[in-house]
Amino acid sequence: xxxxxxxxxxxxxxxxxxxxxxxxxxxxxxxxxxxxxxxxxxxxxxxxxxxxxxxxxxxxxxxxxxxxxxxxxxxxxxxxxxxxxxxxxxxxxxxxxxxxxxxxxxxxxxxxxxxxxxxxxxxxxxxxxxxxxxxxxxxxxxxxxxxxxxxx
Amino acid sequence: xxxxxxxxxxxxxxxxxxxxxxxxxxxxxxxxxxxxxxxxxxxxxxxxxxxxxxxxxxxxxxxxxxxxxxxxxxxxxxxxxxxxxxxxxxxxxxxxxxxxxxxxxxxxxxxxxxxxxxxxxxxxxxxxxxxxxxxxxxxxxxxxxxxxxxxxxxxxxxxxxxxxxxxxxxxxxxxxxxxxxxxxxxxxxxxxxxxxxxxxxxxxxxxxxxxxxxxxxxxxxxxxxxxxxxxxxxxxxxxxxxxxxxxxxxxxxxxxxxxxxxxxxxxxxxxxxxxxxxxxxxxxxxxxxxxxxxxxxxxxxxxxxxx
Numbered sequence: 001x002x003x004x005x006x007x008x009x010x011x012x013x014x015x016x017x018x019x020x021x022x023x024x025x026x027x028x029x030x031x032x033x034x035x036x037x038x039x040x041x042x043x044x045x046x047x048x049x050x051x052x053x054x055x056x057x058x059x060x061x062x063x064x065x066x067x068x069x070x071x072x073x074x075x076x077x078x079x080x081x082x083x084x085x086x087x088x089x090x091x092x093x094x095x096x097x098x099x100x101x102x103x104x105x106x107x108x109x110x111x112x113x114x115x116x117x118x119x120x121x122x123x124x125x126x127x128x129x130x131x132x133x134x135x136x137x138x139x140x141x142x143x144x145x146x147x148x149x150x151x152x
Numbered sequence: 153x154x155x156x157x158x159x160x161x162x163x164x165x166x167x168x169x170x171x172x173x174x175x176x177x178x179x180x181x182x183x184x185x186x187x188x189x190x191x192x193x194x195x196x197x198x199x200x201x202x203x204x205x206x207x208x209x210x211x212x213x214x215x216x217x218x219x220x221x222x223x224x225x226x227x228x229x230x231x232x233x234x235x236x237x238x239x240x241x242x243x244x245x246x247x248x249x250x251x252x253x254x255x256x257x258x259x260x261x262x263x264x265x266x267x268x269x270x271x272x273x274x275x276x277x278x279x280x281x282x283x284x285x286x287x288x289x290x291x292x293x294x295x296x297x298x299x300x301x302x303x304x305x306x307x308x309x310x311x312x313x314x315x316x317x318x319x320x321x322x323x324x325x326x327x328x329x330x331x332x333x334x335x336x337x338x339x340x341x342x343x344x345x346x347x348x349x350x351x352x353x354x355x356x357x358x359x360x361x362x363x364x365x366x367x368x369x370x371x372x373x374x375x376x377x378x379x380x381x382x383x384x385x386x387x388x389x390x391x392x393x394x395x396x397x398x399x400x401x402x403x404x405x406x407x408x409x410x411x412x413x414x415x416x417x418x419x420x421x422x423x424x425x426x427x428x429x430x431x432x433x434x435x436x437x438x439x440x441x442x443x444x445x446x447x448x449x450x451x452x453x454x455x456x457x458x459x
Contacts, residue, residue: 028184035188039195048395057381061296068328080188084181091177122296124381 019146020097023139024086030079030135037072037128047128058126063117071114075132078107082139097146104139111136226390232377233389239289239373240308240366244316248282252413253388253406256287258374260382261304261323262297262331269383269397270324276402283410288320289370291382299336301367306340308363309354310347318347 040047041064047055058064064071082103089097111133118125242249257273259266277286290307292300303323310319322343323330330339337358344354357363374384385392387405396402 031184031188032191035192036195039192043196055381057293057296061293063296076188080184083184087177087180087184091174093177 019142019149020086020089020100023100023142024083024090026135026138026142027079027083027086030132030139031076031083033128033132033135034072034075034079037132038070038076041070041072047126055124055126055128057124058118058122058129061122063114063122078103079135082107097143101143101147104136104143107136108140229391230389233386236376237369237373240369243287243289244307244311244320246277246286246288246317247280247284249285251283251285253280253284253409254287254386255284255406256289256386258289258291258370258377258379258382258384260291260293260297260300261307261320262300262327263293263382264327266383267324267327269385270320272397272399272402276399276406279403280406280410284406289373290367291371291374291379291384292367293382297331299330299333302336303330303340304367304370305363306337306344306358308366309357309360310344310349311366312357312363313349313353315347315349319343322347 037047037059041059047059066074082100085096085100085103089100114129115133118129255277257269259269273286277284290304292304294301307316307319307323310316323340326339326343330336333339340358341351341355345351377384383394385394385397388409392402392405396405
């Protein structure tokens with residue numbers, strides 16, 4: 001085998017191996033965001049809205065709950081699951097990385113719907129919801145990059 | 153023999169390492185779970201005290217900012233407030249229509265935060281009795297709350313029988329049971345019956361024009377003031393920064409306004425009389441009141457400028 005090609009393969013393997021760990025760290029950020037919003041929902045306190053306008057409008061809308069459970073609580077559960085799958089994958093369990101991929105694709109679809117609701121139905125944005133959307137996008141990107149590198 | 157022993161020892165070490173390695177991810181997941189629960193609990197338990205502290209800090213910061221901002225902004229905001237359409241006339245009002253301090257709240261019956269604020273607002277205004285004027289205005293966010301408008305109309309229909317506040321209370325207290333209901337009107341009829349309304353008149357009023365016109369008038373006032381969300385609260389024409397909203401910070405703002413009114417020759421006294429005040433809260437219904445006095449005292453450094 002060509003020496004430089006072998007080195008490149010090793011580098012790709014190392015990068016691919018680190019990606020689940022990076023995903024786990026990012027998922028923790030999403031978990032913190034979702035837990036914060038869940039707590040604020042239950043305490044009924046106003047959420048700071050310094051970057052965009054309309055946080056209250058979004059967080060008190062009829063879309064903020066499903067069966068009486070705040071959407072943010074489902075988000076926290078999703079991020080915790082993503083974190084767990086990424087950690088298991090980082091320690092060598094490949095099947096968990098595939099499950100992680102399925103989950104982040106579903107999360108991204110749901111996130112796209114929530115962004116649509118904010119933009120066109122509620123016509124207001126909530127910055128913590130946008131942070132969560134960005135985190136989901138990063139998780140999806142990490143997974144797609146890992147797939148791309150492995151395909152090479 | 154010696155070699156075999158070494159091999160066994162190495163195998164044991166490898167097994168131990170593998171076992172430790174397989175437990176590490178589970179330990180990390182467990183740790184994250186514990187951290188999440190602990191973090192959530194900490195946020196929950198500290199949120200109240202933090203709110204009180206930050207309210208004080210923000211109140212001070214707001215004072216400093218208010219001192220720095222040009223007076224022209226405040227004057228312009230007050231002008232917008234004064235020139236806005238008057239809303240439902242007479243308004244749904246508690247306290248004295250001639251009080252020097254006016255608290256005006258725009259709220260949506262289906263908004264969960266408004267329900268929380270409703271409970272706190274009752275606590276806030278109770279000690280002041282007739283020294284303040286509290287006006288509640290309906291501002292249903294009809295695009296996102298399908299039953300909010302009908303709830304506002306139901307409250308106005310109850311108001312036509314002199315029981316606006318009783319209905320308002322029923323709607324807020326029981327909000328979760330009707331918010332997503334497909335047949336909220338029936339639920340509202342239950343509340344109307346519970347508070348002792350003449351049901352034939354209520355059923356007629358709830359579909360009639362006068363109740364709806366009052367809600368529409370309040371909405372027009374809110375739209376003219378460019379209200380961006382509910383609840384929005386004004387004290388003497390200046391928007392209260394909602395992040396400051398709590399019992400004590402609100403009372404500080406009201407006290408400051410009362411003090412200003414008193415020092416400026418107004419009838420109000422500077423401190424709330426906390427004894428027997430609940431009895432003083434006067435419920436004034438829409439049938440016999442005057443229009444809101446939006447030209448009341450205009451000063452007050454603790455209050456954020458209008459939006």
